[in-house]
Amino acid sequence: MKLxxxxxxxxxxxxxxxxxxxxxxxxxTAALTYREARSAILQQAQDxxxxxxxxxxxxxAVSLPIDSEQLRRVCLQLARAGGxxxxxxxxxxxxxRASSSDRSSSGVITAGLRAAxxxxxxxxxxxxxxxxxxxxxxxxPALFDRGDGRQPTGLVLYAVMPLSTEEANVDAMVTxxxxxxxxxxxxxxxxxxxxxRSVLRPVRDLRRAAAGIGRGELHTRITxxxxxxxxxLAWTFNESSTKLxxxxxxxxxxxxxxxxxxxxxxxxLRTPLAGMLAVTxxxxxxxGELRPxxxxxxxxxxxxxxxxxTLVEDLMEISRFDARAADLHLDEVDVAETVxxxxxxxxxxxxxxxxxxxxxxxVLDPRRFDVVVANLVGNALRHGAEPVTVRVSGGDRxxxxxxxxxxxxxxxxxxxxxxxxxxxxxxxxxxxxxGLGLAIAQENVRLHGGTVRAANRPVGGxxxxxxxxxxxx
Amino acid sequence: xxxxxxxxxxxxxxxxxxxxxxxxxxxxxxATVEVAPAGQLGTLxxxxxxxxxxxxxxxxxxxxxxxxxxxxxxxxxRLKGTPAALALLFGGPSRSERDxxxxxxxxxxxxxASVELNPQGVKVxxxxxxxxxxxxxxxxxxxxxxxxxxxxxxETVTVSGTDGVIGPDHCxx
Numbered sequence: 185m186k187l188x189x190x191x192x193x194x195x196x197x198x199x200x201x202x203x204x205x206x207x208x209x210x211x212x213t214a215a216l217t218y219r220e221a222r223s224a225i226l227q228q229a230q231d232x233x234x235x236x237x238x239x240x241x242x243x244x245a246v247s248l249p250i251d252s253e254q255l256r257r258v259c260l261q262l263a264r265a266g267g268x269x270x271x272x273x274x275x276x277x278x279x280x281r282a283s284s285s286d287r288s289s290s291g292v293i294t295a296g297l298r299a300a301x302x303x304x305x306x307x308x309x310x311x312x313x314x315x316x317x318x319x320x321x322x323x324x325p326a327l328f329d330r331g332d333g334r335q336p337t338g339l340v341l342y343a344v345m346p347l348s349t350e351e352a353n354v355d356a357m358v359t360x361x362x363x364x365x366x367x368x369x370x371x372x373x374x375x376x377x378x379x380x381r382s383v384l385r386p387v388r389d390l391r392r393a394a395a396g397i398g399r400g401e402l403h404t405r406i407t408x409x410x411x412x413x414x415x416x417l418a419w420t421f422n423e424s425s426t427k428l429x430x431x432x433x434x435x436x437x438x439x440x441x442x443x444x445x446x447x448x449x450x451x452x453l454r455t456p457l458a459g460m461l462a463v464t465x466x467x468x469x470x471x472g473e474l475r476p477x478x479x480x481x482x483x484x485x486x487x488x489x490x491x492x493x494t495l496v497e498d499l500m501e502i503s504r505f506d507a508r509a510a511d512l513h514l515d516e517v518d519v520a521e522t523v524x525x526x527x528x529x530x531x532x533x534x535x536x537x538x539x540x541x542x543x544x545x546x547v548l549d550p551r552r553f554d555v556v557v558a559n560l561v562g563n564a565l566r567h568g569a570e571p572v573t574v575r576v577s578g579g580d581r582x583x584x585x586x587x588x589x590x591x592x593x594x595x596x597x598x599x600x601x602x603x604x605x606x607x608x609x610x611x612x613x614x615x616x617x618x619g620l621g622l623a624i625a626q627e628n629v630r631l632h633g634g635t636v637r638a639a640n641r642p643v644g645g646x647x648x649x650x651x652x653x654x655x656x657x
Numbered sequence: 658x659x660x661x662x663x664x665x666x667x668x669x670x671x672x673x674x675x676x677x678x679x680x681x682x683x684x685x686x687x688a689t690v691e692v693a694p695a696g697q698l699g700t701l702x703x704x705x706x707x708x709x710x711x712x713x714x715x716x717x718x719x720x721x722x723x724x725x726x727x728x729x730x731x732x733x734x735r736l737k738g739t740p741a742a743l744a745l746l747f748g749g750p751s752r753s754e755r756d757x758x759x760x761x762x763x764x765x766x767x768x769x770a771s772v773e774l775n776p777q778g779v780k781v782x783x784x785x786x787x788x789x790x791x792x793x794x795x796x797x798x799x800x801x802x803x804x805x806x807x808x809x810x811x812e813t814v815t816v817s818g819t820d821g822v823i824g825p826d827h828c829x830x
Contacts, residue, residue: 226676234684241688248692248716249754278706278714279758300681307687311679318676322684328692330701332809335830337690338706338714351676 194387195380199373206372207365214361222354226311229350230320233271234309237322237343240265246326250339255282262341271322271345276302277338292319292344301325301340311347318347386414390421402429447503450496457493464489491618498620502604505627512549512631519544519576523584526557527574536561537573544578546654552628556636557584559625560648564588568646581634584650592640601638602626625650692717700742701810703800703830704750704759705793713796713830716754718745739772742805743781746797762794772806778813778825779806787818800828 192200240262246254255275262273263284274283274290276298281288292312300308301323309322326339389406396404402425406418464486471479504510520540527533557574564572568588575585593601600606605619629636634652641647699717706714747766750759768785781802790798795816803812810830816823 222676230682230684238686238688242690244688245691245693247694249714249751249757249759251753251756277757280756294681296681300683304683305687307684308681309684310681311676313676313678318678325687326690327687328690330692330804330808332804332811334687334689335715335810337692339690341688347676354676 195384198380198383199376202372202376202379203369206369210365210368214365218354218357218361221357225350225353226347229347230309230311233320233343233345234307234322234324236266237262237271237324237341238307241324241326241341244326246337246339248337250277250280250337252280252282255280255339258282258339258341259284262343266343266345271343274342274344276340276342290321290342290344293321293323293342297321297323297342298340301342305334305336318351320345320347383414386418390418393421393425397425397428402432443503443506446499447507450499450503453492453496454500457489457496460489461493495618495620498618498624501624502620502627505624505631510627510631513551514547515550516545516547517550517553518542519546519578519582519584522550522553523557523574523576526554527561529554530558530562532561532565535565535570535572537571539573539575541576541578544576544582546578546582546652548582548632548652549628552631556625556628556650557586559621560584560586560650563621564590564646564648578654580654582650582652582654584652585647587641587645587647589645592644593638593646598638598640602636694719700745701801701804702742702746703797703804703828704754704761705797706758713793713800714759715800715830716750716759739779739781739802739805740770742801743770743772743783743798746801761797762791763797772802774806778815779803781814781816783816783818785818786820787816787823788821790823795823795826796829799824799826800830803828 243265244258244261246258250258255277259273259275259282263271266273272283272285272290274288274293275281283290292314294310294312297308297310302325305325305327307322307324309320312319312321320343322343322345324341324343326337326341327334328337329335386406386409393404393406404425405422408415408418408422464482467482468486471482474482501510520542523538523540524533527536527538561572561574564586565588568590571589573585573587575587577583597606602622602625604623626636629650629652632652634650636648636650638646638648694717699719701715701717703713703715706712744767746761747763747768749761749763749765764785766785768783770784771782773780773782779802781798787795787798798816799814800810802816803814804810806812810828813825813827815825
């Protein structure tokens, strides 16, 4: 049953339930009506037959003893008097037998009816079905009264009539009941469909709205119709999605505030840092003339100020990505040349092996691509070990691989390698990088519509693979 | 679900289709017919129907047969009323009555009978032994005598014979 219910839709089940109820009530009504009407028809037929037969017999006059001719005459007279009834009359007197037909005894009259009629001073009837045909048999003893109460004449009369008319009427009722039940079932389909629609429409709306919420359309609401349970459900759904929307907006605002704060802080830091950088450059130049201790301190300050400036620059870059304020200035470039320029600009040509086939061209933002290459190679040089190889291949997509020969990346770290400020080595709290290099590289790749992933090579060392589309975007 | 289907089919089965047979149903009064001759004419005699054991059926002899000869030769008497009816009864069923299967359980013959009416009912005196008569034969006597003497077959009747007395008793027809 559960499987059966699960397989069928709500509409089918509703319609089935309606039809079942309609069928049961139609069948029950038809059956009860049929039974009552049938017994009424038969009752009426029997009663009128008995009364009529008694009247007709009472109109007869006999002389006692009755001889066989008189017996036969009585039978014929009664049969004629039956009129439309069409009964066959059988008579018994002593051992004499007669009938209105050519057979003197009937196969339909049962021994029970004969005994009851002969031994009692009242009429009896019995319905008999013989060979599939229903018959009504009426037994009537004839009495006479000579002023001292009624006494039997010894004459017993039987009427045997076919119930074919009544049977036809009863059959007609069955046909009528069946013909009535079918339209009733068809009529039940209409409210079934209406009810199914009234249930299914809110359900469909709910499903659509829930799907909308799932897609992130938090403003989706349902029109609440009526006052039923489904309306309550729709109302609750609306309430929930309102709350959800409020929460999400609150979260977004909080995130927005946090980003703006980072952006504002880095902006505010930039101006004093610029001043500090200018000062530390001057101090650096003069460091040679200072005492060695002081010179070391000055150089440390200068180096840290430089790192701070890099960090602030990186922070501002990340803020621009978060604010979706990063623009892509596309240009068609020769990839090999661009990569070479990047390495030369950082003075890394000697430390990095390259596999740069000529003629690979791609449409990309040269500045951002430079940042990507520089960050990946710098990361490889800092955290991996030389030799570091940069490999470029063209085709449908531009593929850039940066390999190092270091210990590789720990499996636990691998999923978080592009997270901001994620320290691969928890013990090493300070590093040369800002901690944002890989995150910025990833943001730049995404901006190009490409992907970047990190993996460990089977022979040892890490490999970072960037895939970029080469064509126009 | 199964239960509901079962209920439905039971309901349909209980209703049934078509016309079903019945047992024997009592259907009120019997028919009352006229018997000839009309009125109080004729003499009612009770004989036994051989088709049903010890059941009496009445027959009516025409009124003019009440004049009947009893005895032999010069002693011929003309009997009237009850003795005549009893003489007819002892005479046995006629041919047409025998054809209908009627018979008498009384001994055939012409016993001398006298009938008188007293407050206790009808008293019939016969010159034959009566205590050996069958129940049907006694009823034949009683019903016929009561009917002939008082026109009421339910009257109490006492029959005396040479060997004893029957009754007082009633006609059970």
